[in-house]
Amino acid sequence: MSRTKLQKNKRIWGQQPIYFAQVRPAAIHFGTFFSMIANYKAILVKNSHFRPLKTIHLLNFFVIAVAILDSACGAPDDTIVRNVAVASPGTTELYPETIFLPPGIGTYATGKILADGTAETIPCMTCHATIPTAKTQTNPMDPKQFHQDISLVHGNLECLSCHDRENRNALRLASGSLLEFRETVQLCAQCHGLQYRDYTHGAHGGMNGYWDRSTGERTKNGCIVCHSPHNPKIQPVVPVLVPNDRFLDHPMGETTTDSTYNGH
Amino acid sequence: MEAENKPTGISRRTVVKGAAATLGAAAFARAMAPIMNWSETTSLDEFVQKHYRELNSQEMNDVLRRLERETKENYGADVTINDIKPMQGVVFGYALNLSICIGCRKCAEACHKENNHDRPSHNAYIRVLELDQGSMNLENANTTYTHPVPAPGKYYMPVQCQQCENPPCVNVCPVEATWQEADGITVVDYNWCIGCRYCEAACPYHARRFNWRKPEISATEINPNQAYLSNRIRPQGVVEKCTFCLHRTRVGRLPACLEACPTGARVFGNLLDPNSEIRWVLENKRVFVLKEELGTKPRFFYFFDV
Amino acid sequence: METESQPVVHSEHRINYPKFLWRLIVQATEGRPLYYAWMTFLTALALVGANAWAQQIESGMITTNMTDQVSWGLYIANFTFLVGLAAGAVMMVIPAYVYRDRDMHDVVIVGELLAIAAITMCLMFVVADLGRPDRFWHMIPGLGRFHWPMSMLTWDVIVLNGYLLLNLHICGYLLYTRFLNRRPNPAWYVPFVFLSIVWAISIHTVTAFLYQGLGGRPFWNTALLAPRFIVSAFVTGPAFIILTLQILRHTLGLQVTDKPIATLMGVLRITVLLNLFMLASELFTQFYTGGTHVTAAEYLFFGTHGKNELVPWIWSSITMNVIAAMLLLHPGAGTKRWLLNTACVLVFFGVWIEKGMGLIVPGFVPSTLHELVEYAPSMNEWKITVGVWAAGLLVYTIALKVALPVLTGKISLSGTSNTAAKP
Incomplete structure (x- = not known):
């Protein structure tokens, strides 16, 4: 079709x-x-x-x-010269496309706030270097001291499906090779091939900047911007900007911001 | 009876008639007084302004500066209004992935802000329909839902101007105040529209909006980056519509609704560029258009994953 | 003063025509107290309408209850109906000229004057519906950009103004020659009369095409719309003219034989039934087929999803039309004037609803995205509507007031004094 x-x-x-x-x-x-x-x-x-x-x-x-x-x-x-110059697409020089990831990825937030107002983060190995890793830590629901905020609801994955047993500062592909946290998209792509295909073609994940990359650059969201890697299902959100047309039935509790608007 | 005292009767009658006529004229002037208030807000320059496509560059420049001045006077905001022409070799297309749209209306909100819409009416060019899974019967759609989304058993279909290749709204306009540009965008000359709303009746997608009154928006909320054919604040009594944010897209930027989409359900690009994202979607997804049977040939496509 | 028998040379029109106009103006401003009271009443209503319109211009069309979902309302409803009334007025002309009915010749002018008044109202309703009437010049060919032939609205502008000019010419010419006491030259009006018959059909066809060509509005998107418009025009036109003739008999003492009224009643008997038949046919198609396209009809007749604003309107209309049809079919309708008059009043309002609120509004409910937004006219819309009708009746009254004495020879160049002509 x-x-x-x-x-x-x-x-x-x-x-x-x-x-x-x-x-x-x-x-x-x-x-x-x-x-x-x-x-x-x-x-x-x-x-x-x-x-x-x-x-x-x-x-x-x-x-x-x-x-x-x-x-x-x-x-x-066409002959009239107007205020803004006409750009033409298709020039070979393309502006870069960068992937946006949350700041502090691959580090642990201690909860302290630094003098400059930012959260204190430390590399994972700061702790994991001294903590021996159990040979088979399969139960992600049982973190003893840290990571209580994490509940892993992601298929039947385990912590070590993605995290490397030895080097906690890195991720681990199924092939066994290590991957930097900043390259997390590659890790997700191992399983989510269709989404990755859409993503690479701009049909999943969202972006900002220029559609015409001969004119300007573009930023795409990394997978974990929207999907928490430990619980990737999109959580329900409260919708914004409810239509406020005159005489259109509004749900209970919805108020019009301007009384004169409905006042005829 | 009048015939009997004809000589005096006629003069008395004439006096009475004259008085009645004067009274009538005065009453008429009084009745029409509100128009005088209104005419003060409409300049002579605006009244005699030519059609968009008949303005030469100097005249266009004068119009743009006048509109900027008027925005400052009426809304207290410093704005820049440009006239941006279509890019060569570009026809815009839009696609929307219904599988991943969650119905959050972030697109509508972005449209509302980007296009300087009237604030109290929450006006936006995008309507998001909440539909039952397994049905595309718009009859059961809900547009004013407030519960958290996505709701179980529902899916969401944002509808905006489909930028039809065969736009019924353009055909019906009696004064050519709306037309399709070379890049496929149907635009309105807000200074030429007479407000008959025939286009609103003709559009099968509820894409057009009428300015039932002067739009209300505070100076701080006004987006100062404006274009003559798109997001400048519209006058009272004219029709407006989505232009795929031509003040952004004609300089290569993405439309505001796409940037606001948190899931990336929206795909925008140049239909004439075989390497564009939109072309990839058309070639690799099973796309469909809304109300295809009407022959409007939309340039807005919908698709599902899988 | 000129002798009647001598041909008036061309240059003499320069003197005679202003004289003619002046005598009409004098005639329009003379009359019995009842006439003055009627005119004052209409003027007052028209002024209320003018004031409401001025407010609408100032505050914007927010003063109406129209919305982006129901973007046309009472104004366009009345416009549509009045185009029909104007077209229906030609029903006086067809028997008179096509079937050479001598009795109709005497009253044919009543129909043409009605057409003039109705078209005037149409144009006023269109202007009332414009968001920016100050930009009307954009529609003037040459000056603005007249989107002809693509926009059906431009066709409507042409046919309506053309019809107005045609009727002004025919009436003006016939009255002026009568004023000069000369036989009208058929070459100067008969072709126009026949043109006006065709043109009358065209104004209502084009008006129907305004709606029926819109694919996105299934309620209107039916080939039966134009035929329905024509038939209903041939209901309201004769009905209104019958009523006018009855009123004129009483107020102006106009000598009307029963023949024209009988002819018009004959027309009415058939068109009332045809109109109901076409409505039934339309409804059968909608309801038997079902599906989403029936929603508008369902909303109109029964209400849907708890919305039923139009239900009382349409059932009143159906009731009025059916009762009128039964009254007209009653053998006594030919002799009992009250029966006929009641039927005419009923059918007039019945069609007014059916072609106005009952046709325009459900075209928008549900909206193209199936939002159910209801519409009931605002007070300001009613004021403007009443004002336009008052202005139209003002035009019609004045036109009849000046035309009939000329036709009956009470006012002519050869000089009966205007006081004698006073009714």
Whole structure:
């Protein structure tokens, strides 16, 4: 379905000459008043900068002829220099795409606030270097002293599915090779291939900045910005900006911020 | 009876008629007095302003500076209003992943702020429909839900201007106040619209909004980055619509609703660029458009994962 | 003063035509106390409407109860109805000129004047509905940008103004020649009369096309809409003219034979039934098919999801139309005037609802995203509506007041004094 749509779109989104080649035989063929209207409409839609003459509606062929001439000469509006310069996409030089991750990733927040107002964080190995790791710590629900805030609800994973047993400053891929915390997207991608595929094509995860990377850079959210790695299911949120149209039924308790607005 | 005292009767009658006419004229002037208050807010320059596509660059410049001045006078905010032309070789398309939209209305909120919408009405160009899973019957949609989302058994469908390739709203406008630009965006010249609202009746997607009164927005909340055809504060009595944030997208930036989306359900880009994200979605996802049977050919696509 | 028998040379019109106009103005401002009272009453209502409109301009259309969901309301409802009334007025012309009914010739002008008044009201309602009436010049071809032929609204502007001009010409020409006591030259009006018959059909067809061409509004998107419009026009037009003729008989002492009224009643008997039949056909299609597209009709007739603002309106309309149809079919309708008059009043209001609130508003309920927002006109909308009707009746009254004495020869160039012509 999408394929046929795309082919159709390709043709329609194509350049003007193709379009006029389509219109002209149709006009000659029917030559009726209503085909004239249809053509005229199509011209307005396709060639939106084409400025129709006031008397042009009288003759079918005149319409087509003027349109062709007009497009051949270049539409008048294109020559007008406006306030903002027109950028054109497709230049080879592309601005970078960075992945946004929460600050402090791969460190432990002690809970202290430093003099500059930021939270104190320490590398994981600060503690784990001296704490012996049980050979099989499979129960994630049983952290003895630290990490009480973590409840692992992520399939049937264990702590060591992602964390490295020896080097707690790093993550561990299924292949056994270590991975920096900042490269967590690669780790998630091991299992969530479809999401990763969408993500790499800009169809999952959200972004900020420029759609046109020849003009500016872009920041994409890393997986853990939205999904907690220990409990990745999106938690319910309270929706914002409830419609406040006049006479539209509002849910109980919803108040209008302006009494005059509903006051007629 | 009048015929009998005709000589005096006529003169008396004339006097009475004259008095009645004077009284009538005075009453009429009194009745129409509110219009005088209103006309003070509308400048002669605005009244005689030409259609957007007939303004040359100098005239356009004068209009933009006048509008900036008027925004300062009426709303107390310093804003910059630009006229931004379409980019060459670009036709915008939008796609939305219904599987991951959670219905939080963050997009609508971003639209509300970005486009300087009237504050009390919570106006935005996006309506988010809450639908029952297993059905696409809009009949059962809810747009004013306040419970936490996503709610069990529901899915969410944000609807905004579909930037149709064959827009019924453009066809019906009697004064060409709305048209489709080269990049596929249907725009409105807010200074040309006569406010007949025929386009609102013609649009199958509830994409258009009318300014039932002068929009209310405080100076501090005004987004100063404005364009003539998009987010400048609209006058009373004209129709407005989503422009895919052309003041952002025509300089390469992403639309505000996309940036606000917390799940990345929204995909935006250039349909003419085969390497764009939007093209990837069209080629790799099973997309559909809303009310396809109407032949409007939307450039806004929906898809589900899987 | 000119002799009637001699042909008036062209240049003499420069003197005679202003004389003609002046005599009409004098005639319009003379009358019995009842006339003055009626005119004062209408003027007062029109001024209330003007004031309400001025407030609407100042405060914006927030003074109406229209919304982005129901974006047209009482104004467009009345507009639609009045286009029908204007078109229906041509029902006087068809028997007179197409079927060469001599009796109709005498009263045909009543229909044409009604058309003029109705179109005037139409134009006023359209202006009342505009958010920016100060920009009306954007629609003037050459000056603004007239989106013809794509926009059906531009077609409507053309046909409505064309119809107004046609009728002004026909009435003006016939009255002026009568004023000069000359036989009207058929070349100067008969082609226009036939054109106006076709044109009358066109104004209501184009108005129906305004709505029925919108794919996003299933309630309107039906091929039966234009035929329904025409039929209902041929209900309201004759009904209103019958009532006018009855009133004129009493107030102006107009000599009307029973023949024109009988002819019009004959038309009415058929069109009332046809109108109900088409409505039934439409409803069958909607309800038997079911699905989501029936929601608007369901809302209109029965209410849906607890919303039922329009239910009383439409059932009143149906009741009035059905009772009127039964009264008209009653054998006594031909002789008992009160029966006929009641039927005409009922059918007039019945169609007013059916083609106004009962047609325009449900087109918007549910909205295109199926939001159920109801609409009931605001006080300001009612004021403007009453004001426009008052202004229209003002035009109609004045037109009849000046036209009938000219037609009956009471006012003419050869000089009966205007006091004698006073009714």
